[in-house]
Amino acid sequence: MPKDAPYFKHDGNARTDPKIKALIKKYGMEGYGRFWVIVEMLRESNCYKLEDEEYMWDALAEQMQCNAQQVKAFVKDCVEKFKLLVQEDGFFFSPSFIQRMSHLDEIRQKRSQAAYSMHEKYGHNLTHD
DSSP states (O other): OOTTSOOOOOOTTGGGSHHHHHHHHHHHHHHHHHHHHHHHHHHHSGGGOEEOSHHHHHHHHHHHTSOHHHHHHHHHHHHHTSOOOEEETTEEEOHHHHHHHHHHHHHHHHHHHHHHHHHHHHGGGOOOO
C-alpha cells in the first residue's frame, strides 16, 4: 500500500452496529462491502461528501461492480432505512464519518504546526544521530 494512501479510523467492531447489522441482513456481506466502498470514496473526496450527480452514481457502480440504479437504491436505503448516510444539498455523506475525520484533521494540523515551529526554531541545525 502506498505511503500516501488516505487514512481513516475504522472501528474493528463496525459490523456489530445495529444499523450495519440491518444493512447486512438486507444486502448480505456484499452490502457491507458496498458500504465500505462508499466510506472509502468519502475519505478521498473533498469535504468528505459525494455529489448527488450521475457521474458519481456511475463511478460508484463501477467500483461496486453493479449498475447505477442498484447504487441509488442502496444509498437510498443507507439514508432512509439504516440512517448511515444523509442526503442533502446535492450531496450524500456520513455525519459521523465527517466528525471522525474532522478530529483526525485537527490532530494532523496540530502536528504539522508543531513540526513547522520546530523547523523555525532550529532551522537547519537539526542533526540526525
